[in-house]
Amino acid sequence: MKQNSNYDIRKRTDYENIMREFGIEEIDKLQSEIEQDIFFFRRKIVIAHRDFNKILERAKNGLDWAIISGRGPSNDLHIGHLIVFELILELQKKFGCKFFMPLSDDEKYVFRKLKALNNETYKLAIENAIDIFALGFEPDNVHCYLSSETPRIYRLALDFSVNLTYNSIKAALGFSGEENAGTVFYSCVQAAHILQPSVDYNFPVVVPIGLDQDVYMRLTRDVAGKRKITAPASIYVKYLKGLTGGPMSSSIPETCVYIRDDKKTIKKKIMSALTGGRDTLKEQKELGGVPEKCTVFNWFETFFIRDDEELEQIRTQCKNGKLICGKDCKPKLYNLVCEYQDKFTLKRKEVIKNLEKYFDHPIKPEILEQIRCT
């Protein structure tokens, strides 16, 4: 395995090599039923998996399983982040599986994205959770918790900590030794997040993640093997393209739409997006656009247009020079994003009303009050 310093492994984009190296299977080899029913499988946004066939086998036999996917509290929740949660919603709708959502404030803290763990970061974590639940999650199907506030997770992490050597963590994450001890232990905490539903509820789990995060899966599968716990399955999700053409990045505002951007900002970002359009209107009409290179089309395909026929119509019309980016597609995307945001804003109120029901632990009363008063 290639050694990388400073977590560069997380930035690897040579997906095919990663898949070959670590025995991840292409999604084509799964049974076809799921591809019909679930948008993100049908559109091949879910590109690969490991052991997800075993989970589907359980589902067929009416046996329980769970999805686990975390969220580190931050101010930058954007639409790219939401793909995983929309996928989880679809899987829940089809299979009725439970969703475990650790709010990994500890991860953000040890990797120095949060300077402290205090009431402010606690509130931020809860607010992120509200935004995610507002996508349509029902409280009964969700186990959410703040990782640093959940003793059970630290007890499990301690339990698992004897099963991972420093050298194995170093190799997987490309550590140099100058990292703090919290980042080393965090691999154990992450294993605890992933395996807790199996240990405490006997639910085999599936983790939807990016291929570049597979290192964590491999560390956790090592632990599971040593502890005779069912190995966690994983499904690998493609990222939404950034609006400027490169990767989407939370720290580069023009590449993404934050969930709380105002309409004016959203408009500006989308109207400036890189498309597959030609240099002139004349060329566009004569040669047609290139949807494969277009970030707006990528957003349609990956997220906003669920109807296959409608999408194909746009693709054809674009190629035939019938669509003009700034007049047709960008305003269409803008409207779809606004609609999505409006729906979500409405739902937030309902979520806040039932907030405690989503959590595995009580929410600090002063934080709950602050949230309900704003």
Added chain:
Amino acid sequence: MKQNSNYDIRKRTDYENIMREFGIEEIDKLQSEIEQDIFFFRRKIVIAHRDFNKILERAKNGLDWAIISGRGPSNDLHIGHLIVFELILELQKKFGCKFFMPLSDDEKYVFRKLKALNNETYKLAIENAIDIFALGFEPDNVHCYLSSETPRIYRLALDFSVNLTYNSIKAALGFSGEENAGTVFYSCVQAAHILQPSVDYNFPVVVPIGLDQDVYMRLTRDVAGKRKITAPASIYVKYLKGLTGGPMSSSIPETCVYIRDDKKTIKKKIMSALTGGRDTLKEQKELGGVPEKCTVFNWFETFFIRDDEELEQIRTQCKNGKLICGKDCKPKLYNLVCEYQDKFTLKRKEVIKNLEKYFDHPIKPEILEQIRCT
């Protein structure tokens, strides 16, 4: 600093070098009052300190401070282990300070001295605590807790984990990289044990330890410095000699008397002890014994004979050939050890009655019942 692999640093016995390297002060430089009043200071069993003068200064001004000293659950609690706790009792008697006692089941687990953390190890930890309290501790002055069962400690350890790099822990403890992640994080847990009284109660702390364990103090003082917490003071305690002449070791039964040895075993061990006696009775009478080389005399001096005059009398009589090891000193030590054990066995019952009062968290009811029924 000399690099050692496999925690060899903990076995260093070149005390003078350690003291010079790390700026630990000899005990002679402390004010004399404590040397009069406290047995273990007077006898120079406490050989050195760091910042204990500051603690004494606080005491003079009527300000609070605390002692912290842990105990990893094990079957091998022996008289050598008890010196520290007897010292703490004396300090409490003089200064009324609080005593924090983490039962570090997590340490034993990550360093693989316990195979699992379960009800059995929980009970063992509580039983060790009972044995220690039976030395004469009052519940009001004690904060005891099982480390793995105390979320507050893990929260603090997480907090502190950003202030210790892997490399600094590696250098201090002589790690190779093949150690498990739990041992790396344990330095943070230990810092949490030591600093919790300062963080949560505003008590500056003193830690009584062996000089060979000073590495942990230095790591924790690093953390304290970075977090603007009062640096923990330390006092360094000499070990009791092993009965066979070498160091006392829990894993070599003939070197020590376990607190639960039966009288027959105690007799056998003491009667086989290495003394400073001569080869023949004739030589003994003519040349006298050598108390400085005698393990029995070491036990008198370090622990069992508190009266200075009585001790000097034994020393003189021995040197003058008036005492015969097997007839005089060994039976005397045997009687003193038995008396000590009897007193302690009596006290255990009282401790068990008030057990919950010593603990900062509830004791599992099933364990409490088991303990009360045996």
